[in-house]
Amino acid sequence: MIKLAVYGKGGIGKSTCTANLSAALALLGKRVIQIGCDPKADSTINLLGGKPVIPVMNYLREHDDEPRSLEEISAVGYGGILCIETGGPTPGLGCAGRGIITTFGLLEELKLFERFKPDAVLYDVLGDVVCGGFAAPIREGYASKILIVTSGEKMALYAANNINSAVNNFRDRSYAKVRGIIMNRRNVDGEEEKVKSFADKNGLEIAADIPRSSDITKYEDMGMTVIEGDSGLEVSKRFISLAQMLIDEDNE
Amino acid sequence: MNLTARIISVYAADISGVCSALYEYGGMTVIHDASGCNSTYTTHDEPRWYDTDSMVYISALTENDAVMGNDEKFISDLCDAAGKLRPAFIAVCGSPMPAMTGVDLEAIAFDTGNRTGIPSFAVRTNGMHSYISGAGRAFESIAVMFSEPAKKSDAFSVNILGATPLDLSLNGTLGSIKELLRANGIEVNACLGMGSSLDEVKRLSAAHADLVISSAGKLTAEYLLKEYGIPYVIGIPFGGKFSERLTEALRGSAASGKCTDIFKECRKTGYDIAIVGESILSSSLAAALSLEKDISARVVESIGDSDMSVLLDTDISAEDEDIIEKELERSHTVIADPLFEPICRKPHFIRLPHEAFSGRCFSKEIPNLIGTELDKSIEKVKV
Numbered sequence: 001m002i003k004l005a006v007y008g009k010g011g012i013g014k015s016t017c018t019a020n021l022s023a024a025l026a027l028l029g030k031r032v033i034q035i036g037c038d039p040k041a042d043s044t045i046n047l048l049g050g051k052p053v054i055p056v057m058n059y060l061r062e063h064d065d066e067p068r069s070l071e072e073i074s075a076v077g078y079g080g081i082l083c084i085e086t087g088g089p090t091p092g093l094g095c096a097g098r099g100i101i102t103t104f105g106l107l108e109e110l111k112l113f114e115r116f117k118p119d120a121v122l123y124d125v126l127g128d129v130v131c132g133g134f135a136a137p138i139r140e141g142y143a144s145k146i147l148i149v150t151s152g153e154k155m156a157l158y159a160a161n162n163i164n165s166a167v168n169n170f171r172d173r174s175y176a177k178v179r180g181i182i183m184n185r186r187n188v189d190g191e192e193e194k195v196k197s198f199a200d201k202n203g204l205e206i207a208a209d210i211p212r213s214s215d216i217t218k219y220e221d222m223g224m225t226v227i228e229g230d231s232g233l234e235v236s237k238r239f240i241s242l243a244q245m246l247i248d249e250d251n252e
Numbered sequence: 253m254n255l256t257a258r259i260i261s262v263y264a265a266d267i268s269g270v271c272s273a274l275y276e277y278g279g280m281t282v283i284h285d286a287s288g289c290n291s292t293y294t295t296h297d298e299p300r301w302y303d304t305d306s307m308v309y310i311s312a313l314t315e316n317d318a319v320m321g322n323d324e325k326f327i328s329d330l331c332d333a334a335g336k337l338r339p340a341f342i343a344v345c346g347s348p349m350p351a352m353t354g355v356d357l358e359a360i361a362f363d364t365g366n367r368t369g370i371p372s373f374a375v376r377t378n379g380m381h382s383y384i385s386g387a388g389r390a391f392e393s394i395a396v397m398f399s400e401p402a403k404k405s406d407a408f409s410v411n412i413l414g415a416t417p418l419d420l421s422l423n424g425t426l427g428s429i430k431e432l433l434r435a436n437g438i439e440v441n442a443c444l445g446m447g448s449s450l451d452e453v454k455r456l457s458a459a460h461a462d463l464v465i466s467s468a469g470k471l472t473a474e475y476l477l478k479e480y481g482i483p484y485v486i487g488i489p490f491g492g493k494f495s496e497r498l499t500e501a502l503r504g505s506a507a508s509g510k511c512t513d514i515f516k517e518c519r520k521t522g523y524d525i526a527i528v529g530e531s532i533l534s535s536s537l538a539a540a541l542s543l544e545k546d547i548s549a550r551v552v553e554s555i556g557d558s559d560m561s562v563l564l565d566t567d568i569s570a571e572d573e574d575i576i577e578k579e580l581e582r583s584h585t586v587i588a589d590p591l592f593e594p595i596c597r598k599p600h601f602i603r604l605p606h607e608a609f610s611g612r613c614f615s616k617e618i619p620n621l622i623g624t625e626l627d628k629s630i631e632k633v634k635v
Contacts, residue, residue, distance in 0.1 A: 098354060172362075
């Protein structure tokens, strides 16, 4: 099974990349679960025609009780992708990291993997590994590979470096390993050289090179991924290539 | 109100269950918790603490350690202690504080095992579940880690699963169960919990069937069924007739390779008597009363973590004091730990202390009801 966590600086395009990768995997015939691990709870919205699923934390807050079934906290989107959002506590209160752990515990109790039997699970995680909760998706039993999304912008590379360092700190723990970088271009000067330099310095591969494309925005405005909108576009082909690479690696 | 106890006590928590389950195996059990809390898990909940040594420790977690995520300090302390004590294994479990900060105890155990070369594992606890959950997971962990494929014993033999003083006390009940089995031509291959050793855990697979005497043994029974095809029977041999049915069921299961549920055929369900507590112990007592005195009895499972598969139609699982109080009004006689008596309005209240609920308060009163021993107490039961 493909078990992937996607990290990167806030606003760098993690959710866009994750949703498109999920859509590409589904297009290639895989059964996919995408779990948004961010209080913003907008990871899967473009897989669901712009109609958001109720986040798990929202459910807990509104019902003051745990959900009894997966159906109450999930929605099926494009290509049969099962969409789940952890959500977060009341803004300014509670503990978002703990919310992720609570959600994972709940999904385990509801036997998510046993029931859905996915070929791929993608975790779209908030910007940085700020505490134990946000490292939960890369713990043993969850993701086994990590993709870091970055552009050539200084702060995006800074965040990517922090994430890579945090993962390296866990090397004795049987956690997920960084598989590579998704270069999500912002068309800044010398972008490719800057990202390549960071990748080389840290022994990482640029697993995908996603061009800046107005088509992504166009289709997101319509509540869909670019894969769903037009899988023949160049930007779509890049996501499909990445998905195929992950499938091939999983088959090895 | 939900999950509220105004008058009655609460059951021992999952951490106490881990300590109790692993007490005699020569391992080091370390609870990631603030200094001083060991008294709750062992000196209060563990009657063996006073005459039997065991390596149960607290990590002395501080506020700074929790906030800063000082896992390395904990791992270093574990390695240091293990280097000096050379335990057979290292088990780590968590209290509410690490549960809230999301400490990855599995990763800490993995790292500690790699550094020390000593088998290490984490038992998932957070102090918010009952002793059954903790003991059950701890038993399952050592079965998974240490049991080995073995040739079946020549003589018909069984494993006794789920023996902790939290359910059985130290009143000779376990010894009587073993004697009763042997008197019926059944050898005890291994006993998980009390009077046990890692050698017994290693040879678990040599048994022909498992006898699950408490809910804490159920996870291990499921594991042994899946891994080695050993069928199980659930029940404690209370009373002569129920004991006979139980031993017959063990033989039947061993022959067929299938688990046997004997409660449906042995129990007369109804509301004459309410038996409050852990589901397997209570169901066994209900079965014995049905067979010996033709009394209908219902089980009021009051822990929330017990094995629910043994409950029958008139039984109920209720953790809330308000609900238990109302449910007890439906029966003429109530059998329960003495700490339930203040919420019981019925004149016939039979005291049956349960160590996991009232600790050592009434431990001298806990009767040994194995086999025909039940007959000595049964005259008290009036409906």
